[in-house]
Amino acid sequence: MTTWVEVVDTAVKIGFGGIITLTGTFIISKMNHKHEFDKDKSRRYYDSLESVSTQIEDMTHISLRYWALIIEWVRNKEQKGLDLTRERQEELNKTKLDLFDNFKSLTVAESKLLLLGLTDTSVALRDYGDYLKAMRRNYYDGKPDIKESDLENVRVTLLYKRKVLFDFLSRDYKKGI
Numbered sequence: 727m728t729t730w731v732e733v734v735d736t737a738v739k740i741g742f743g744g745i746i747t748l749t750g751t752f753i754i755s756k757m758n759h760k761h762e763f764d765k766d767k768s769r770r771y772y773d774s775l776e777s778v779s780t781q782i783e784d785m786t787h788i789s790l791r792y793w794a795l796i797i798e799w800v801r802n803k804e805q806k807g808l809d810l811t812r813e814r815q816e817e818l819n820k821t822k823l824d825l826f827d828n829f830k831s832l833t834v835a836e837s838k839l840l841l842l843g844l845t846d847t848s849v850a851l852r853d854y855g856d857y858l859k860a861m862r863r864n865y866y867d868g869k870p871d872i873k874e875s876d877l878e879n880v881r882v883t884l885l886y887k888r889k890v891l892f893d894f895l896s897r898d899y900k901k902g903i
Contacts, residue, residue: 768902774838775899779892781831782851786888788828789858792821793884797877799867804874810867818867825862829855847894854887 795810795818802808810818832855839848861880865872 771842771902772899774842775895778835778838778851779895781835782854782888782891782895785828785832785855785858786884788821788824789861789884790881792818792825792862793865793877793881795821796865796867796872797874800872800874800877815867822862825858829859832858842898844894844898847891847898850887850891850894854891857884857887 795814798814799810799818802810809815832851836848836851836855839845839851861884865877865880
């Protein structure tokens with residue numbers, strides 16, 4: 727026969743077991759939630775940096791295409807006294823529009839960097855964008871005093887500024903959140 731003491735003892739043990747289980751489940755759930763939140767935050771950080779690098783590379787591609795067409799225009803003028811062919815002039819005109827339109831991507835990229843608190847990287851991006859803007863303003867078809875050597879310096883500087891920018895991005899990527 728079971729006494730009331732045994733019944734109370736069993737009830738207390740079951741109650742404490744339930745409390746321990748409930749507390750453990752709560753703690754583990756909270757830890758898992760924090761871990762998932764941190765993982766998601768880290769993923770968004772890296773996705774943002776990868777997106778910024780893609781936007782920069784798109785802009786670099788268009789800028790180098792612009793540079794190549796302008797240097798072709800300069801070479802034609804220096805060597806043959808000719809303009810670009812109609813097709814190449816159309817390509818240059820399209821590239822000018824692409825270059826103009828793609829500056830928005832650099833602004834978006836800069837805002838992402840600022841949102842992430844990567845101020846020095848955003849400054850390097852701003853410097854890169856300012857250089858591309860100056861390139862477009864100072865080197866264009868129809869400008870009579872452009873030399874091929876000037877354009878080679880432009881290309882070297884453009885690629886250097888891109889490298890500096892990617893050094894910052896790489897550091898930020900490795901550092902993580």
